Structure formats: C-alpha cells, structure tokens
Amino acid sequence: MLNIKNLEATIDNKHILRGLNLDIKPGEVHAIMGPNGSGKSTLANVLSGKNGYEIKGDIKYNGESLSELSTEERAQKGIFLAFQYPLEIPGVNTNTFLRTSVNSIRKAQGEKELDALTFLKLIKEKASELGIDEKFLSRQLNVGFSGGEKKKNEILQMKLLQPKLSILDETDSGLDIDALRIVADGVNSYKNKNNAFLIITHYQRLLDYIKPDFVHVLSNGKIIKTGNSDLGVQLEKTGYLNIV
Amino acid sequence: MKTEDLKNNKDYKYGFTTDVENIRSPKGLSEETIKFISKIKKEPKWMLEWRLKAFNRLKVLKEPNWQKPKYPKINYQDLYYYSAPKSTSEKPKSLDEIDPKILETYKKLGIPLDEQKRLNGIAVDAVFDSVSVATTFKDELTKKGIIFCSISEAIQKHPDLVKKYLGTVIPLSDHYFATLNSAVFTDGSFVYIPPNTKCPMELSTYFRINASExxxxxxxxxxxxxxxxxxxxxxxxxxxxxxNQLHAANVELVALDDAEIKYSTVQNWYPGDEKGVGGIYNFVTKRGACRGNNSKISWTQVETGSAITWKYPSCILQGDNSVGEFYSIAITNNFQKADTGTKMIHLGKNTKSKIISKGISAGNADNMYRGLVDIKNKAINSRNYTQCDSLLMGNKCGAHTIPYIKNNNASSTIEHEATTTKINEEQLYYCNQRGLDQEEAVSLIVNGFCKEVLQQLPMEFAVEAQKLVAISLEGSVG
Structure with missing residues (x-):
C-alpha cells in the first residue's frame, strides 16, 4: 500500500527526514516511536501533503507517486491523518463539517453524496459506537473541546471517512486512560485486512491496547531499528538512549 | 457548494444589460430635472416643493470627505437622474403588461415576480432603474390593511402618511447625499403596517440599475x-x-410603540473588475427611529458588492425600553473599499443596542468598521454591546476599526470587543486533509466566521447569502 524510499524532507533549511525507508501492506499496523525532534510528525505531514516541505526520494501509495497529489487529493484517495493538535473552526458545527468532508470524499470517489438525513443517521451510529454524546455533534468544531474530546472527534472522523491508510499522530498524548481506551477501541474496531495504520507515539501505553505488527524506531530522520511489538515494551524499559 | 457552481460563477453573474427603450430626464442636476421627475410622476405640488427645498439646501452643502475610501470627483452635471423603461411610462396594471424583457431580466436574477407560482411566499417590489415595475401579492396584503407599494404610488394614494413621516428620520438638510436623494429620488418602496398587525410574509424590494450614466x-x-x-x-x-455609477438611496424606518422592524440587505452591486475599474459607489443613508416605547429595529446587512460602500444604518432609540440591533457582514475583495458601520443613539430610558460586525478583506481591498454609540444623559440604565471582528486574507488588504463611544450617564454601560485574525493556514490544511478543496475550505471557514450574522437573515436568503459570501472571495487564497 505504501512504499517509501530514501525520503528526505527539509523545512526552513532544517534537514529533518534523512533517507527514510518504510513499506506498509494492507492489514498491517505499524508503530513509529522515537525521541522528540526525530521527525515523527514531519513524516505524518509529508505523507498527508502539508505545504512548505522540500521533498526528495519517492513515496508510492498503491503504486501511484504521491508527490503530484494535493492534500485533498490524497485525502480523497484514502489517506487520513488524525492530528496531534486538531484545529478549531469557530462557527462551523461539527456535524456540518463532517458531512462536508464525507461528501467531498464521496464525490471524488464517484459515489453519491449523502443527504442530511442519511448522514445524520450514519454519524449518530458511529458516534454511539465510540460512546460520543450526540450533543457533541452540534457544537462548533473542536471549539472548547477538551483534549480527549478532540482526539475522540478525530477517531470519529476516521471511522466516518473509512480511509485505507490511517496515520495517527500522537493521538495518545494528553489522554486519560478512559479516553485512551476509547481511541484504541475505535482503531481496533475499524482495523481489517484491507486497511493499514501508521501510529506515531512517544509511549508504549497506546500499544498496550493496539497491538502493532511492526515497531520502528525513528532517530535523526531515519528508521534505525525495526522489530515486533516486543520492541515497544523493551523501549519503555530502557529508553531510546540505549538504542540511538 | 459544488466546485462546478463556483467555477461557473467566477465572474459577476449579474453583469448583463437589458436592451429596453428608456425615457430619460434631461442630463445634469437642475431645477428643470427635478421638475421633470416630479411631473412624470404626476406628483402633487407639495412634493415638488419639498424636492425644490432640498435642492436649494443642496446648493450650500458640501460632499463629506472624512471617510477613508477616496474617490474621483463626481460630475453631477454629467449624470441622468431619471431613467425608466418606456413601456412603463404608464404604470402597468398587471404583470402581463410589463415589458417581457424586464420580466426576463428578473427571471435571470432569480426574482420571482409571477404571483401564480407563489414560489417563496415573499412579496416583491421590483425597481428597475428609476421606477418600480411590479409589486406582487398586493391583494393579500391589502386585506390586512398593509400598504406595500412604490413610493411614487404612495405619494399619490396615501399622501397623509407620506407627509407625516417622510423626512422625519432623515431630515431634508441632513448631509450632502441624503439631501441629493431628497431632491431627485425617483422611486423606491413604501410600507405601512397597521396597528397590531403582523405582516404575514417577507416584504422584499429588488433594485436593479440597468441604464448607463x-x-x-x-x-x-x-x-x-x-x-x-x-x-x-x-x-x-x-x-x-x-x-462608476452612483447609488445614493435613503431608507427611513419608523417603529411606534411595541412595533418591530427587521430590515435585511443583501447588497451585490457590481464591484468593479479585478483591477478596480468600474463598479457602483454605494453611498446610502439608512436610519430607523424607534419612536415608540418598547419598539425594536434590527438591521442586517450582507455587503459584498460595490466599488465603494459607504453607509451606516442607524437606530435612534427614542422610546423607553427600545432596542436597536445591527448585524453586518462586509466583504471586500480586489480593489473594493468599504467604510461601514452603524450609529446607535440612545435617548430613551432602558434602551439597548447590539452591534455585531464581521469584516472580511481580501486582495488589495480595504475594510473599515466605523461606528458611533452615543448614550445621552436622560437614557438611564441603557446598554450597548459591540463586537467587531475582522478577517484578513493575504498580505495586501487592510482592516480597520474605529469606534466612537460616548456615554453621558453613569447608570449605562458600553462594551466593545474587537478582534482581527488572518485566515489560518493550519485550518485550511486541516480542511484539505479532510478532503475539502481550497475553495470549499475557505467558504466553510468564512461562513463560520459570519455565522452570527447569517443566522439573522430570513431562511430563504441565508442560503443565498452563504453562496454569495463564497463567490465574493473566490480565488482570494492562493
């Protein structure tokens, strides 16, 4: 699904990714761990097509080069990023935003747009699966949401948009244990043999709930070690210093 | 909104002209022109005298020049003050008698004049250049004693009401453009709602400038x-x-005891091209008097058009416990300029006013909120709340807020809040990552920014206004 070869990324003259290689197949869950400043969030931004990066190397997504595609085209083709800091959009209610989003993607994929009623039914169903209160949907997007609510909202969006590749950028940071469990349940219930996950995290904590197939250690813009889920547990004990 | 729709609307879609034969007044501003207008409208003598009084007053007035947007000197002798489609020189009795070309024009504009269709349940008075061409739903309104007709008709048929109220909110000698209007006004709408009557439908006037010069x-x-x-x-x-074409209208509202007037404007005059050539000078005086106790006047405006918008819809809160509200969205793109806001004059006790202004500036445009809140000494226990938010798109546009605040008694309070923000790249990225393209994202964010004002519009127009907001800002984020 995703093949990254020799990826380099520079922003504001800072060379952040320095020859990163990664292959992700459908049905796999990959975790990326690493110290602060190792390039984890940059990788998420580069994959989703954020402006401002100078890119070298090659990223193929289902055989197609990503470099030619805009952020929205990537999203429309099934790449989803759960933001580390989800943005607030005052005056726009959550329900409206999500419907606009779902319909933009459906339209791009040649599917019929959902009318307000059908959508409302769908979103209520997804929200209740995640234990999200319906009132939440009529609030302004992320405005005044707690950290946990924002992250739950990201997972709700993931379940609605049904992406092929979901990138979770430190979704676990700032979550209490209940919220963490809800987020993890959301991921586990959505996971299947046709989609894949790239989970970026500092801590093993999230990986206690979502079992990764691979754990990669990112340091100084490169993956320096790859292992199975045991690697995460080991890192938690020994810290990055012993590996880096 | 669909991307295709946006693309189709790239240009000002109301920019067409209608080829109809016109009757025009002599060129230029003179007593002769005023007499011509009064005569063609078969006005009574008192009306002509009123006009001439305004004209005499005008001779000693000067155009105001304190506003921020400057404009080249207007040659008032080079304008026509009256232009009417020839076919309406006798006011048509029914829609069948209206020139089909004019009906076609309104159809193109999406204004239903055909009563049979009863599309929106909105009574419309359509003003084409200088005359009112059609007023719909008249019979239904007449049953309730509501008068909704052109001002020309009201001068002839309801002279007592016109005499009693015309010029009582905007006096003859008010200021240059208002006085000019008093001298040469050509048509417009007249509404009278009898006591204890709730008007059963939205009343609407649609103004169309067609003729050149x-x-x-x-x-x-x-x-x-x-x-x-x-x-x-x-x-x-x-x-x-x-x-550049001049539009200098006067709007007067009078609310007596316990009455309420809600006045909404969606202004989409031609704004000029991308280089700032052409466009309407929208120099309008709008003022409402809350004359009775417990009365309320609420102005809502969505200003997206015109080369220069220069207006301050105001409320004079004379009656005790009266309420004035002003909700505004002013969008300027390319080289458009807006200097707009409101005046809230508190005279009565326990009067309240609320001002919500949203200014959006893109391209090379300049957007100014200018507003006066004046609480006089007898207006005890009065309150004002003002919120002015500006949104900037790009680096070449400007936003300014100038509040004038006067409070003459200790029991009253005035609150003023103002914010200026730039459209946020991160917000756009977030929307893009959710599959929205740039135009959809901007439209969503801007509509969110304007929501408090859009909510004030009657439902039928809120949807239109939302689209208009999106179209006006098209291509403004690179």
Whole structure:
C-alpha cells in the first residue's frame, strides 16, 4: 500500500527526514516511536501533503507517486491523518463539517453524496459506537473541546471517512486512560485486512491496547531499528538512549 | 457548494444589460430635472416643493470627505437622474403588461415576480432603474390593511402618511447625499403596517440599475404602527460597466410603540473588475427611529458588492425600553473599499443596542468598521454591546476599526470587543486533509466566521447569502 524510499524532507533549511525507508501492506499496523525532534510528525505531514516541505526520494501509495497529489487529493484517495493538535473552526458545527468532508470524499470517489438525513443517521451510529454524546455533534468544531474530546472527534472522523491508510499522530498524548481506551477501541474496531495504520507515539501505553505488527524506531530522520511489538515494551524499559 | 457552481460563477453573474427603450430626464442636476421627475410622476405640488427645498439646501452643502475610501470627483452635471423603461411610462396594471424583457431580466436574477407560482411566499417590489415595475401579492396584503407599494404610488394614494413621516428620520438638510436623494429620488418602496398587525410574509424590494450614466436614487419609507411587525429585505445588482455609477438611496424606518422592524440587505452591486475599474459607489443613508416605547429595529446587512460602500444604518432609540440591533457582514475583495458601520443613539430610558460586525478583506481591498454609540444623559440604565471582528486574507488588504463611544450617564454601560485574525493556514490544511478543496475550505471557514450574522437573515436568503459570501472571495487564497 505504501512504499517509501530514501525520503528526505527539509523545512526552513532544517534537514529533518534523512533517507527514510518504510513499506506498509494492507492489514498491517505499524508503530513509529522515537525521541522528540526525530521527525515523527514531519513524516505524518509529508505523507498527508502539508505545504512548505522540500521533498526528495519517492513515496508510492498503491503504486501511484504521491508527490503530484494535493492534500485533498490524497485525502480523497484514502489517506487520513488524525492530528496531534486538531484545529478549531469557530462557527462551523461539527456535524456540518463532517458531512462536508464525507461528501467531498464521496464525490471524488464517484459515489453519491449523502443527504442530511442519511448522514445524520450514519454519524449518530458511529458516534454511539465510540460512546460520543450526540450533543457533541452540534457544537462548533473542536471549539472548547477538551483534549480527549478532540482526539475522540478525530477517531470519529476516521471511522466516518473509512480511509485505507490511517496515520495517527500522537493521538495518545494528553489522554486519560478512559479516553485512551476509547481511541484504541475505535482503531481496533475499524482495523481489517484491507486497511493499514501508521501510529506515531512517544509511549508504549497506546500499544498496550493496539497491538502493532511492526515497531520502528525513528532517530535523526531515519528508521534505525525495526522489530515486533516486543520492541515497544523493551523501549519503555530502557529508553531510546540505549538504542540511538 | 459544488466546485462546478463556483467555477461557473467566477465572474459577476449579474453583469448583463437589458436592451429596453428608456425615457430619460434631461442630463445634469437642475431645477428643470427635478421638475421633470416630479411631473412624470404626476406628483402633487407639495412634493415638488419639498424636492425644490432640498435642492436649494443642496446648493450650500458640501460632499463629506472624512471617510477613508477616496474617490474621483463626481460630475453631477454629467449624470441622468431619471431613467425608466418606456413601456412603463404608464404604470402597468398587471404583470402581463410589463415589458417581457424586464420580466426576463428578473427571471435571470432569480426574482420571482409571477404571483401564480407563489414560489417563496415573499412579496416583491421590483425597481428597475428609476421606477418600480411590479409589486406582487398586493391583494393579500391589502386585506390586512398593509400598504406595500412604490413610493411614487404612495405619494399619490396615501399622501397623509407620506407627509407625516417622510423626512422625519432623515431630515431634508441632513448631509450632502441624503439631501441629493431628497431632491431627485425617483422611486423606491413604501410600507405601512397597521396597528397590531403582523405582516404575514417577507416584504422584499429588488433594485436593479440597468441604464448607463444613470444614478439610482431610491427612497424607502417603512412605518410600523403600534404593536405591529414586519420583516423586509432588499437586494441589489447592476450590469458590469467600466464607469462608476452612483447609488445614493435613503431608507427611513419608523417603529411606534411595541412595533418591530427587521430590515435585511443583501447588497451585490457590481464591484468593479479585478483591477478596480468600474463598479457602483454605494453611498446610502439608512436610519430607523424607534419612536415608540418598547419598539425594536434590527438591521442586517450582507455587503459584498460595490466599488465603494459607504453607509451606516442607524437606530435612534427614542422610546423607553427600545432596542436597536445591527448585524453586518462586509466583504471586500480586489480593489473594493468599504467604510461601514452603524450609529446607535440612545435617548430613551432602558434602551439597548447590539452591534455585531464581521469584516472580511481580501486582495488589495480595504475594510473599515466605523461606528458611533452615543448614550445621552436622560437614557438611564441603557446598554450597548459591540463586537467587531475582522478577517484578513493575504498580505495586501487592510482592516480597520474605529469606534466612537460616548456615554453621558453613569447608570449605562458600553462594551466593545474587537478582534482581527488572518485566515489560518493550519485550518485550511486541516480542511484539505479532510478532503475539502481550497475553495470549499475557505467558504466553510468564512461562513463560520459570519455565522452570527447569517443566522439573522430570513431562511430563504441565508442560503443565498452563504453562496454569495463564497463567490465574493473566490480565488482570494492562493
């Protein structure tokens, strides 16, 4: 699904990714761990097509080069990023935003747009699966949401948009244990043999709930070690210093 | 909104002209022109005298020049003050008698004049250049004693009401453009709602400037008698021309005891091209008097058009416990300029006013909120709340807020909040990552920014206004 070869990324003259290689197949869950400043969030931004990066190397997504595609085209083709800091959009209610989003993607994929009623039914169903209160949907997007609510909202969006590749950028940071469990349940219930996950995290904590197939250690813009889920547990004990 | 729709609307879609034969007044501003207008409208003598009094007053007035947007000197002798389609020189009795070309024009503009269709349940008065061409739903309104007709007709048929109220909110000698209007106004709408009557439908006037070298000077007078309610909406468009055309309207509202007037404007005059050539000078005086106790006047405006918008819809809160509200969205793109806001004059006790202004500036445009809150010494226990938010798109546009605040008694309070923000790249990225393209994302964010004001519009127009907001800002984020 995703093949990254020799990826380099520079922003504001800072060379952040320095020859990163990664292959992700459908049905796999990959975790990326690493110290602060190792390039984890940059990788998420580069994959989703954020402006401002100078890119070298090659990223193929289902055989197609990503470099030619805009952020929205990537999203429309099934790449989803759960933001580390989800943005607030005052005056726009959550329900409206999500419907606009779902319909933009459906339209791009040649599917019929959902009318307000059908959508409302769908979103209520997804929200209740995640234990999200319906009132939440009529609030302004992320405005005044707690950290946990924002992250739950990201997972709700993931379940609605049904992406092929979901990138979770430190979704676990700032979550209490209940919220963490809800987020993890959301991921586990959505996971299947046709989609894949790239989970970026500092801590093993999230990986206690979502079992990764691979754990990669990112340091100084490169993956320096790859292992199975045991690697995460080991890192938690020994810290990055012993590996880096 | 669909991307295709946006693309189709790239240009000002109301920019067409209609080829109809016109009757025009002599060129230039003179006693002769005023007499011509008064005569063609078969006005009574008192009306002509009123006009001439205004004209004499005008001779000693000077155009105001304190506003921020400057404009080249207007040659008032080079304008036509009256232009009317020839076919309406006798006011048509029914829609069948209206020139089909004019009906076609309104069809193109999306304004239903055909009563049979009863599309929106909105009574429309359509003003084409200088004359009112059609007023719909008249019979239904007449049954309730509501008068909704052109001001020309009201001068002839309801002279007592017109005499009693015309010029009582905007006096003859008010200021240059208002006085000019008093001298040469050509048509506009007149509304009278009898006591204890709730007007059963939205009343609407649609203004269209068609002829070239023509100024539009309409005059609207709305009277809500005791305990009555009316919601009124005006819309405006004009063809694309490379000359600047002057639009100097006067709107007077009077609310008596316990009456409420809600006045909404969606202004989409031709804004000029991308280089700032052409467009309408929208120099309008709008003022409402809350004359009775417990009365309320609420202005809502969505200003997206015009080369220069210069207006301050105001409320004079004379009656005790009266309420004035002003909700505004002013969008300027390319080289458009806006200097707009409101005046809230508190005279009565326990009067309240609320001002919500949203200014959006893109391209090379300049957007100014200017507002006065004046609480006089007898207006005890009065309150004002003002919120002015500006949104900037790009690096070449400007936003300014100038509040004038006067409080003459200790029991009253005034609150003023102002924010200026730039459209946020991160917000756009977030929307893009959710599959929205740039135009959809901007439209969503901007509509969110304007929501408090859009909510004030009657439902039918809120949807239109939302689209208009998106179209006006098209291509403004690179």
């Amino acid at each position: 023509t100024g539009q000077f309409e005059r609207t007078l709305i009277i809500a008698d005791k305990g009555s309610y009316v919601s009124y909406l005006e819309g405006c468009t004009a063809p694309m021309r490379d000359e």
